[in-house]
Amino acid sequence: MRGLIYKELYLSRKQxxxxxxxxxxxxxxxxxxxxxxxxxxLADISGKESSVDVCFTLFSILVCIAAYAVFExxxxxxxxxxxxxxxxxxxxxxxxxxxxxxxxxxxxxAGFLTGTAISLLxxxxxxxxxxxxxxxxxxxxxxxxxxxxxxxxxIVIPLTYRFKNEKISYxxxxxxxxxxxxxxxxxxxxxxxxxxxxxxxxxxxxSDEEMFRALAADMKAFTAHWGWALPLMISAVIAVSYLFTVxxxxxxxx
Amino acid sequence: xxxxxxxIEINGITKRYDGxxxxxxxxxxxxxxxxxxxxxxxxxKSTTINTVLNIIKPDDGDVKIFGLDNRTDxxxxxxxxxxxxxxLPFHDVLNANALNNIxxxxxxxxxxxxxxxxxxxxxxxxxxxxxQFSKGMKMKLQIAAALSHGxxxxxxxxxxxxxxxxxxxxxxxxxxxxxxxxDHSILMSSHITTDLEKVADSVTFIDRGxxxxxGFKDDILESHGLLxxxxxxxxxxxxxxxxxxRVTDFGAEVMVSDRRAAAKKxxxxxxxxxxxxxxxxxxxxxxxxxWR
Numbered sequence: 001m002r003g004l005i006y007k008e009l010y011l012s013r014k015q016x017x018x019x020x021x022x023x024x025x026x027x028x029x030x031x032x033x034x035x036x037x038x039x040x041x042l043a044d045i046s047g048k049e050s051s052v053d054v055c056f057t058l059f060s061i062l063v064c065i066a067a068y069a070v071f072e073x074x075x076x077x078x079x080x081x082x083x084x085x086x087x088x089x090x091x092x093x094x095x096x097x098x099x100x101x102x103x104x105x106x107x108x109x110a111g112f113l114t115g116t117a118i119s120l121l122x123x124x125x126x127x128x129x130x131x132x133x134x135x136x137x138x139x140x141x142x143x144x145x146x147x148x149x150x151x152x153x154x155i156v157i158p159l160t161y162r163f164k165n166e167k168i169s170y171x172x173x174x175x176x177x178x179x180x181x182x183x184x185x186x187x188x189x190x191x192x193x194x195x196x197x198x199x200x201x202x203x204x205x206x207s208d209e210e211m212f213r214a215l216a217a218d219m220k221a222f223t224a225h226w227g228w229a230l231p232l233m234i235s236a237v238i239a240v241s242y243l244f245t246v247x248x249x250x251x252x253x254x
Numbered sequence: 255x256x257x258x259x260x261x262i263e264i265n266g267i268t269k270r271y272d273g274x275x276x277x278x279x280x281x282x283x284x285x286x287x288x289x290x291x292x293x294x295x296x297x298x299k300s301t302t303i304n305t306v307l308n309i310i311k312p313d314d315g316d317v318k319i320f321g322l323d324n325r326t327d328x329x330x331x332x333x334x335x336x337x338x339x340x341x342l343p344f345h346d347v348l349n350a351n352a353l354n355n356i357x358x359x360x361x362x363x364x365x366x367x368x369x370x371x372x373x374x375x376x377x378x379x380x381x382x383x384x385x386q387f388s389k390g391m392k393m394k395l396q397i398a399a400a401l402s403h404g405x406x407x408x409x410x411x412x413x414x415x416x417x418x419x420x421x422x423x424x425x426x427x428x429x430x431x432x433x434x435x436x437d438h439s440i441l442m443s444s445h446i447t448t449d450l451e452k453v454a455d456s457v458t459f460i461d462r463g464x465x466x467x468x469g470f471k472d473d474i475l476e477s478h479g480l481l482x483x484x485x486x487x488x489x490x491x492x493x494x495x496x497x498x499x500r501v502t503d504f505g506a507e508v509m510v511s512d513r514r515a516a517a518k519k520x521x522x523x524x525x526x527x528x529x530x531x532x533x534x535x536x537x538x539x540x541x542x543x544x545w546r
Binding site: 001002003004005006007010011014080081084085086088089091092093094095096252254 | 307308309310311328329330332333335336337339341342343344345346347348352355356357358359360361362
């Protein structure tokens with residue numbers, strides 16, 4: 001198994017080095033901008049506080065997305081295994097299907113941790129440069145982004161073992177995504193309809209603001225009530241993905 | 255594992271596909287020998303080999319390797335088995351050093367020393383990416399990897415196909431070296447019968463998913479012969495005495511499977527030795543109209 005982990009690391013190293021360099025360059029750029037807000041040309045602009053707010057949020061989210069995208073996705077690894085006929089060779093090695101699948105799933109989990117560490121580090125750097133106080137919401141947002149990437153990878157890995165082609169896997173994922181988005185937009189439309197019916201006298205802008213406030217309160221209540229189920233659901237998705245991957249490897253797709 | 259007499263025992267394996275059936279295939283590869291597995295393209299060689307390697311699950315039958323079941327004892331068997339394919343199954347961006355690091359973490363018996371000795375012997379570079387290797391280099395690399403973890407059994411699927419005669423000879427010599435240890439065995443599929451004629455101890459012919467002939471190579475070569483006669487004399491030969499015949503305007507070539515008996519029965523007829531290729535051709539073509 002050690003050898004297979006080494007293979008994954010070796011084959012990913014170019015993508016990780018290039019991605020890592022890109023993220024480092026971006027962090028350097030954000031530092032320059034943030035230092036400029038504090039000591040340089042941007043320190044004297046009007047509305048500086050709101051600009052710093054926007055930049056702070058933007059930089060932390062962008063670095064977070066980039067880190068997860070670089071480290072947490074398979075990026076054609078399984079498809080490359082098929083093209084190189086490595087999968088065929090893999091079936092002749094003294095390694096169980098459980099371990100073959102664990103290497104792929106483990107790589108994604110390790111990518112999640114790496115992405116989280118980079119996001120957290122970037123957040124702390126931004127805090128240090130701006131002198132702002134710690135806010136948990138950024139950590140939650142970062143974890144939520146990481147979990148989305150994790151779920152995407154959990155769907156794509158077994159599908160790619162099944163279809164030998166990442167494009168097909170992402171095509172199926174797009175259908176799932178469309179279904180989820182349809183569900184969310186239906187819920188939002190329904191919520192808006194009910195809210196408008198309940199508050200017929202509110203003007204348009206006040207109504208929107210109130211509605212979002214109510215929606216946020218609803219989501220908070222939902223999270224407080226069902227939040228415990230989220231780690232379970234994520235664990236279940238990873239477990240299902242892993243077991244489905246084992247099943248696909250057992251089928252000896254070539 | 256040390257008590258087995260056959261490195262591989264294939265018992266009645268059957269695999270049905272749309273348009274092709276591997277039909278009740280059975281043969282053994284004796285410990286310490288090379289078995290040549292001969293057949294034309296699409297005859298069922300790769301399906302049989304992939305079944306031996308437990309890559310394909312048969313609908314029926316079973317395979318024993320070193321006396322163990324190839325499905326239930328798969329991991330134990332695969333520590334002692336090496337597979338070599340017609341194409342390099344490693345990523346183009348890998349190099350020989352990286353492959354060493356990968357495989358030493360996979361095989362318990364991996365020896366980096368042996369592996370690098372083979373690389374030096376084959377004059378293979380350690381840092382060059384496999385994508386830049388020639389076909390011959392790729393095959394040598396696969397063999398170097400296959401022989402570096404103390405495998406007792408090599409299973410090769412068309413490993414010498416597409417290689418020039420010099421490289422093929424070099425590789426065949428390595429196989430003979432490998433067989434110096436009496437515990438080592440090789441199952442080697444090929445449609446290049448001259449290679450098998452050089453190194454194989456026994457051969458198995460397969461055609462359209464069925465085994466035509468299996469046995470010691472020398473016995474098969476000794477028992478088969480090519481009887482040459484005129485068209486008129488051919489009419490006197492009884493159909494049960496020959497495998498098939500090629501009749502032209504100039505005469506007839508008849509493949510007999512019992513050379514001595516044929517020589518006795520048809521005294522005066524010239525019976526030449528047959529090569530494995532000729533034997534394969536006469537068996538494979540025996541149902542064709544142009545052949546009798």
